[in-house]
Amino acid sequence: VLNRRCVEAAVMTGLALNCSINKKSLFDRKHYFYADLPAGYQITQQRVPIAVNGSLSYSLCIDNKMSQMVTKTVRIKQIQLEQDSGKSLHDDTRSQTLVDLNRAGVGLMEVVMEPDMCCGEEAAAAVRELQLILQTLGSSQAVMAEGQLRVDANVSVHHPGEPYGVRTEVKNINSIRFLAKAVDYEIQRQIEELESGGTILNETRAFDSKLGCTVPMRDKEGKQDYRFMPEPNLPPLILYDAKSLPANMNHQQVVNIDLIHERLPDLPSVKRAKLVERYGILPEHSFTLLNEDGLTEFFENVVKQTQMKPKKVIGWILNDLLSYLKQHSLTVKESPVSSFLLADLLNLLEKKEISSTAAKQVLAELWKGEGKTPLEIVKEKKLELIQDQKELEQICQAVIDGQENEVIMMVLG
């Protein structure tokens, strides 16, 4: 039985990726025997998938300094719905394989990209953007480490002007960082292989994160005939839009593409543009804000609670707050300094009650999370900026008085 939510998620994702949604798509059985495939076949969409011909735009920094960003596009070939298999856990010490069937049959969405990317960095950036889009849509939480987003990289090399070379498929990539590494390693391996007169096999390789290389995968046989057959228990999936929806159709029985389109939330690219426009921050700032879970919200909350200009606030967010969090491997949600506290501190700075150096000291104290307010810390450490002219003169006089000899030396030259 088809899961409605899966269909909606696929349509949302297809629309977000500028795809054409196929109003009629079909389901097929893909047959092969494996311990984690209890039915002996997987239901997928081989003939007509639910969405085709889309595109995904992503940005990269030209150099490492985040000062120049360039936009690239990768074409989306198709999005298809299919079933997940179970999980195989290989226990080599006891020569056995444990099979967990709990996730067998759960709905998956496969996004197939065209080979428009040229290196690990591009692949990583593209997948990162996809991840953000999926999270924004709610289609998936897309956490790679949890297997919610799985990425297989298909890599090939060729001389400029010549057709694409033989590709290998690289699996077992568990993070975006590893994706970049795996792709770059494989590119290098293939170039070396070809330059030494060898050939590339159309094979499946696994990425070994410990060694940082790809290795041929065991128990993946040669070309398999999957004996595709239409899935007889699932009728063709028909989707409607406002125009094609029959008048007397029960709305709970159908998926309306137009309705889904209307309900699409702001995509990351739109969100970033809005942040730049509203707060006057730089585009690269908006990328960092969106990249970190909860950071945008934190930033906006601080801005709301302080008179300091957003352009200045952003510095504190990205340089001070973020680097501290990174140092201690904390997420924004785990920050001992709340947006309220930070705003409080920035207000003191803005009102010139403390200097910026003092502010940094206060912040260092706040990290300890002892529950003190910025004002309390300022008073404790006597960090207040002295505004009173007379008081300042008194202090200076006291210093000069205490250093008579040095003063005479200075006056004499």
Add this chain to the structure above:
Amino acid sequence: AALKRRVRFQVSAALKEGHVTPTELCQRCLSLIKSTKFLNAYITVAEETALKQAEESEKRYRRGHPLGVLDGIPIAVKDNFNTAGIETTCASNMLKGYISPYNATAVQKLLDQGAVLLGKTNLDEFAMGSGSTDGVFGPVRNPWSYSRQYKEKFVPKSHSQDEKSNWVITGGSSGGSAAAVSSFTCFAALGSDTGGSTRNPAAHCGVVGLKPTYGLISRHGLIPLVNSMDVPGILTRCVDDAAVVLGSLAGHDPKDSTTIQDDFKPFELPNVADVSKLSIGIPKVTFKSCQQLWTGTAADLFKNAGAKVIEVSLPHTCYSIVCYHVLCTAEVASNMARFDGLEYGHRSDMNKSTESMYAATRREGFNDVVRGRILSGNYFLLKQNYENYFIKAQKVRRLIANDFVKVFRSGVDILLTPTTLCDAVPYMEFIKEDNRTRSAQDDILTQAANMAGLPAINVPTALSERGLPIGLQFIGRSFQEKQLLTVAKWFEKQVKFPMIQLEEVKRHDHDAFQHQKSASFS
């Protein structure tokens, strides 16, 4: 004893009025099952649970709140429907000892109406066959083999032939269900119909066999043979009973995406029907059927009642056997892939590698027929063959289905054909040909209805020269079961098919007793 011969409506009335209690009824059926054990109609008899269900039913009757007409009625279910807590084997080694954790929707619906499940009936392994002879629990014997009508006509062809070894087959693959209904051990039974598997044994056993329109009754929990053709089938002793059972089974099931969404309204059949406005079509056939004579007689009956009877042409039906062979084996190959010995069912001791375990398990678990179909099916699904076989067969299937559409559009209401080529053959003769040859022969008249998804029903018509039942088949328009059953009921009334006279039951009881006595002496 006379009680059993009554059809269910009358039994329902008897239950309601307290003339008989559900427990008494259940016990009588269970005891009759025991004394007809030689028929081998049942694989599992669920005595304990049946009696419990009967008890519950009795309580409801005493309170004056029975669930409906089916409350307390003993039924049997073909052993390819999942039944919670009761073994489901499909007559195969692969599922011997398998206890399902859930009830098929059709089973659940009957239980929800208070029906009493007596047991699971025998079949051809995984419903592949037309004789109910190829299951691991042995063949089913047609109760008519032991009827006075058959014995009177029986002429041994040689000295070696005697009455005892010359029993005839039930037909298949729902032979157990047909035999159970025919021998009065239950009032209705569930079968399945993919190429004729409900109508064929119904014809041979002299009972009503209904194949509903595809998509009307849920297949959830019916272990699939050919997903695009399977339907649950209903076997009863009269057409009215079939209508009642249909009423409790039909309707959308969210667990089966191939069931239609429309609401189904259960109906009662009129006692008097006017067939004069009907147009009955009789397809031209190129093969000889022993039943041709009866089709002619039936046609006359309709004509005399004022109906229009015309000959119609279904030009592509002659290709349905080969078309069915390709599509059926392809889906079988796919559906059988789940039996790998890992999760449930039989697992071989071979453990050198996963692949060798799969191979050994499947070789040990499946019989020749099943393995043969899997191999054929996989052949047709290979990339290089897919276009030429599978796709082509799909196209031919469309042509066959369109033949029916054309005929019905031209004004014909119901089609009339014999159900089988001949009456039931003796087992010894049947097994001389292999399963595939037999299926190809026996399914020829029934299969096309599965191709087109149309409703069809076997109505017992008369006895053959050998004293065995002959049935005629009516095929109706999609989802027009009411019209189909109305015509069938009218016909049933006209032909007054004789009741089976089973003497063997008493005699066998006596034999068993004798045997026991002599055993204690030695």
